[in-house]
Amino acid sequence: MPIEMKQVNFLYQAGTPMEVHVLTDVNLKIEKGEFIGIIGHTGSGKSTLIQHLNGLLRASSGQVLMDGEDIFADGYDRRKLRGRVGLVFQYPEHQLFETDVLTDVCFGPKNQGFSKEEAEKKARAALDMVGLPESFYQRSPFELSGGQKRRVAIAGVLAMEPDYLILDEPTAGLDPGGRDEILGVLKDLHKKQGIAVILVSHSMEDVAQTVERIIVVQNGHIAYDAPPREVFRHYKELESYGLSAPQVTYIAHALREKGIPVDPDVTTVEEAKQSILHALSGKGGSVC
Amino acid sequence: MGHRDCPLVLFLRKVVESMGIVRTAKLVYEYIRKDENDKVTEISRAVDGVDMDIREGEFVAVLGRNGSGKSTIAKHLNALLQPTGGTVWIREMDTRDEDLIWDIRQTAGMVFQNPDNQIISSVVEEDVGFGPENMGIPSEEIWKRVDESLQAVGMAAYRKRSPNRLSGGQKQRVAIAGVMAMRPRCIVLDEPTAMLDPVGRREVIKTVRELNRKEGITVILITHYMEETVDADRILVVDAGKVKMEGTPKEVFSQVERLRELHLGVPQVTELAYELRKEGLPLPEGILTIQELVDELCRLK
Structure with a gap:
């Protein structure tokens, strides 16, 4: 729905x-x-x-x-709504505050009224989803790398099962x-x-x-x-x-202007690569 | 013959001029954690023996993963941090000399990531004038500098506006103008575009490049956006507090795999060229611009 x-x-x-x-x-x-x-x-x-x-x-x-x-x-019930629609703000790691990773992620479900055991189960599942193994649970969130901290913060929202x-x-x-x-x-x-x-x-x-x-x-x-x-x-x-487009989109347009018939709508490196290889393989060729 | 023309003085002056505007020798910085009894519980080395020599007028980009020590190095360049080992000189001024701290900060200005934390006044021109005013410069001269600085960053039309109503890129340009008004020889920018939208990012990088080319300002740019560094004279890659790679953008971005190992990347156009090479297309290494790649591909046709 x-x-x-x-x-x-x-x-x-x-x-x-x-x-x-x-x-x-x-x-x-x-x-x-x-x-x-x-x-x-x-x-x-x-x-x-x-x-x-x-x-x-x-x-x-x-x-x-x-x-x-x-x-x-x-x-x-807007409180329940906020559990279903989780919002992760900018720089969410600034909102980490507990002394260890697992406790921090438990905060959301506990706040939703779940017991300690249930909250912990949800927190473990959430940490698993963001790829943080058990060896991280007891560590301080502040000692982690930028990407890891952010994964903890995202897990904090995921634990509410949105x-x-x-x-x-x-x-x-x-x-x-x-x-x-x-x-x-x-x-x-x-x-x-x-x-x-x-x-x-x-x-x-x-x-x-x-x-x-x-x-x-x-x-x-x-x-x-x-x-x-x-x-x-x-x-x-x-x-x-x-705004702008990805760099590869500009490359595709520049190549077309030079008469190389690549797909003008490529947006990723992989798509651009395939399209350029295809165009250079001789189909529909023309001269620069 | 006055002593100013004495050969030794002339020689020494030449030596000083030939030395870099920013130099570090075996720079070390350790974060020291203490418990409530002042006993040291942990020492972590953020900067580990960095030697740098940056010439006046150079545009140097610094890359490195989160936590690599690059921001810690940057904070040494205008004496926000003092080395725990080794030495930093800004135009031959040792940053540990407290009497020189204001001269050092006027020589090497700093711009940070979040524009909102750097703006203090409710009118753009007053914000830009804050630095020189603080330096005790006469007001006529301040206004002259404010004019010139706002011109230099392309924000002259906004001088009477409130900074709060500006876009992120415009705010960041005002912050740069504020540094320029102190007439520095060098600007250190620590991820100035991290919070900006694409056009804001482009505006800021263009401004920085122009200050470097037209005004000869030495630029040290720290960034996580690889494509912002393709015009640099030199790139330093920092990891675990050490300089791990150094070279022109072409040299550095030719090493795609090595950069990935260091949690970094290459501009998207470089990545595409790299992937095409792997498929057997005879493209040179280290393609950095769309134009270069298009020209090379046209040659293959």
Whole structure:
């Protein structure tokens, strides 16, 4: 069952001279099990948008529906909603606070009212999902590497067993190895656990190689909502929005201008490689 | 003959000028943890014998995984940290000399990751003028510097604005202008683009490159984005507190496997060229730009 946003508008400081229209008529449907990337420049409204999905912000008008139910209706259990729609903020490792990894990850389920044993069971499962073995459980979260800390923080949200996992720039500040580590974890969560992953990112390369659907937020509107190949086709518009396309997309366009007939819609290194090899193998050839 | 023209003085001046603006010799830094009784419980060595020599006007990029020690090294370059072993000189000023600390900080300015932590005023021009004002510079001169610095980073049109209303890239350029207003010879940037969107990232890198080329400012850029370093004169790769690789971008990015072992990567275009080479296409190593790759592929056609 999906999360839906229907004609959602959001205004900051409504009714004052400082009023800012942050979201305008947003319509969106996210099904269980999807893998979505949200891109948009700083201040485009994407963080505001994701905070509507678990009820942290309340729409000024319009509705947010979870499985068809209005999450702001009287009597709706929003506490439970926040367990189902997990939100991992930017630099989540800043929110680690316990003395050891396992206790930190237990915090969420304990807070949901589970017993110590149940909480620990959920925490172990969550740590397993992010690929942290038992040898890490008793270590201080502060002694881990950047990527490991972030995996602990993500496990903290996973321990609440969400159906949807939203992450705000989960790879910011990580080295390339750490970036791959986190993206690998997210791919696994999506594939093996069937969790819907919604990823906010400033890295077009990361988004292109992981998600199935991209939502482009521009000035509080949804400008595009399509698979990566289709979205990055509009790279010129994306640039005017403060975004870009992956480097390989630019390479493909440059090659086509030189008369090498590669697929203009490639978005990953693998796709670009195949397309270039194919084009150079002689089919539909022409001269530079 | 006055002593200023004495051959020995001339010789020494030449020697000093030929030495790098930023130099370290066997730089060591240890984080020391103590218990409540002041007894040392743990020593961890973040920087382990680093020798660096950076020439005036050079653009040097520093790469390294999280926790490799690169930020710790950076903090030594404007005396935010003092070495626990070895020496750091900024224009021949030893950073351990407390009397020189302000001269050192004016010579080597620093820009950090989060623009919001670096902005202190509610108007852009006042923010940029804060540094020189603090240095006790007369106000006429301050305004002149504010003008020039904002011009240099392309933010002159925003001088009366509130920094809070700017984009991340613009804020970061204001932070750079604030450093420029102190007339440094060298700028150290510690992951200045980590929190920015693609266009903000491009703006900041372009600004930094122009300061280096047009104003001759020495640039030391720490980053996790490989493609931001392809125009550097030199790349240093730091791991476990040591310099593990050093060379031009072409030399360093030719070693794809080695970089992966160090938790790093290469620009996407370099990776594509590397993959195509593995498939047997006769491409040279270390392709760094889209133009290079397109030219090479056209040659194969």
